[in-house]
Amino acid sequence: MQDIINRFISYVTIDTESDPNSNTTPSTEKQWDLANKLVEELKAMGMQDVTIDENAYIMATLPSNVAHDVPTIGFVAHFDTTPDFTGANVKPQIVENYDGRDIVLNAEQNIILSPDYFEDLLQYKGQTLITTDGTTLLGADDKAGITEIMTAMDYLIKHPEIKHGKIRVGFTPDEEIGRGAHKFDVEKFGAEWAYTMDGSQIGELEYENFNAAGAKITFQGKSVHPGYAKGKMINSMLLANQFISELPINEVPERTTGYEGFFHLHDIHGSIEETVVELIIRDHNKDHFEARKALIQTIADKINTAYEKQFGGPICEAIVKDQYFNMREKVEPVFHIVEIAEKAMKELNITPIIKPIRGGTDGAQLSFKGLPCPNIFAGGHNFHGKYEYVPVESMVKATEVIVKIAELTAQK
DSSP states (O other): OHHHHHHHHHHHTSOOBOOTTOOSSSSSTTHHHHHHHHHHHHHHHTOEEEEEOTTOOEEEEEOOOOSSOOOOEEEEEEOOBOTTSOOTTOOOEEEOSOOSSOEEEETTTTEEEOTTTOGGGGGGTTSOEEEOOSSSOOOHHHHHHHHHHHHHHHHHHHOTTSOOOOEEEEEESOGGGTOTTTTOOHHHHOOSEEEEEEEOSTTEEEOOBOEEEEEEEEEEOBOOOGGGOTTTOBOHHHHHHHHHHTSOTTOSGGGOOTTOOEEEEEEEEEOSSEEEEEEEEEESSHHHHHHHHHHHHHHHHHHHHHHHHHHTSOOEEEEEEEEEOOTHHHHGGGTHHHHHHHHHHHHTTOOOEEOOBSSOOHHHHHHHTTOOOOEEEOOOBSTTSTTOEEEHHHHHHHHHHHHHHHHHHTOO
């Protein structure tokens, strides 16, 4: 267990925050720091065909150790962290034998990780938790997944008595900004299917995710001296507010769960002359997803109709771009790949939690690129913020799941 702790901490203390405003891949130079470290570790442990391309996509091979034909499978994780919260100067704290009480992350700033608010903590009484110090995220999303894949490969190399087929490993940049699979070479990877190690609590097994789109709505205005503005001024910020008020009030992340979709306002900035609103649109149901995108344009058209004469042309522009789609349609035809993961968990006395992802992983895009790719738990909780934590025992179990899947796939 200490090896996993050491490996994980060595990864999370390297800042790999991605940047949605960058046009490069990876989107930040600092992602190369961890990428290059992983390449050296893969080579040192004895993995074969270790490569890193000009965009920092890493691939490596663990050769088969059986004589019969076995499908080539893969395991994938991403090494960037979200730009939603700082990942610089991460200082992990280790809580041994967690007692079920409040955890003081930062006494000076009175930042408390409490089971009264985060009930999942109580599942891990008696276990070892790794938390933040309250000033950064932790980076278990998805450095826990990387830790588990690396540890599993190292274990299989050191235990050749465990029979397995050819295994491919892939680590990607920029997943957190929706680009993790954009330049992933599925043909080069050469696996029949793969698993992303990018889920949350122990037991999660997911093959459904949101259909996803992003919307950027730009409102124009006319600035006039407020003392003489009657009938002349058009305040673009108020138009933006009008637009937002037209969206369904209860269809937001904080009021939805399960298969329920939502609109999420994540950025707004502007002035009288121009305001930009950015939303993400999410829904598991394809028809509902299309209806959500259509609603954005309907509201924009309504505002344009109301103000076009006064403004002298369109005053609102809505640009909606698809981001990824529900992997279910690509995984269901090869559902045995989910059943193998489920069986692996059960043999390890882990209760599978099969449920839809309220988000997306590289696996969603990879599935549509020809690599069916369900998602398996990596163990972390409260991603993208200062309350993030991961139980070490969950990372150990995820590592065991990888090994067991490799073993089950190789059975005749």
